[in-house]
Amino acid sequence: MSKKTGYQFCGGNDHATNPNRRDFLSVGAMGGLGLGLTLGDFLSLEAQAAGEDWKDVAKQSKPGKAKNIINIFLPGGSAHQESWDPKYLSPAEYRGPLGTVKTNTGERFSENLKNTAKVADKLTVIRSMTHGEAAHERGTHNMMTGIRPSPAVIFPSIGSIVSHEFGPRKSLPPYVAIPSQSRNGG
Known part of the structure; x- marks a missing residue:
């Protein structure tokens, strides 16, 4: 991707947040040798070798302030790329027909969520949740x-x-x- 967008997947010097191609190949080679490291494991080991410790980061974090939570779980609802997670940098065949709107935090939501985008700083959108179940019902149970x-x-x-x-x-x-x-x- 071009540097003008501010988005770059591989390259750069910050391996923890911006792994380069060599990081991926190193982890792949380790997995092929039977060492069974994921990229997360590899980056964690790299951080430990550099003297960084997640416990130090955890000590700096502040406790949450939320007193209530509204969990919006929409089984059978709109697809993620047409709501909370538009793939605006992906090719058109993956993005879907809708445009995007920038939120007040700089993230992007679907153009259908214009009003929600105005209060995005009050939300937590989890885009990384997954499960290993083959059936939706079992996966939903696992997530809930x-x-x-x-x-x-x-x-x-x-x-x-x-x-x-x-x-x-x-x-x-x-x-x-x-x-x-x-x-x-x-």
């Missing part, structure tokens, strides 16, 4: 409970756990799921 589905035990959802730990606030219920998520945990 943090546990792979089991026919023997039914685990509560994240909302149920949070409401159990923190209890109700004033006259509001601590957790509401619309529609019911009982088939996916909780």
Whole structure:
């Protein structure tokens, strides 16, 4: 990609946030030799060798300020590239038909989310969540409970756990799921 866009996938000197081609090839060669390192493992080892420690970074972070959460989970909803994660730098066949709008944080949302883009600094959009399940129902259960589905035990959802730990606030219920998520945990 051109440097004018500010987006560059490979190259540069910051290997942790901008791995270069050699990093990818090194990790691939290690995997081929049976060492089984992922790129994340490799970069972590590289950071440790440089004397960097994630615990130092964790000490500098501040605790969250959120008192409430609204989890917008839209099974069967619009595709991610037509809502929260438009692939505006990708070729047209991957982007989809919609344009993008810049948010107040500099990220891009679909043009359908113009009003939401104005309050993006109040949101957390998770674009990296994934699961290893083959079926959507099993994957949803895994994402909502943090546990792979089991026919023997039914685990509560994240909302149920949070409401159990923190209890109700004033006259509001601590957790509401619309529609019911009982088939996916909780």
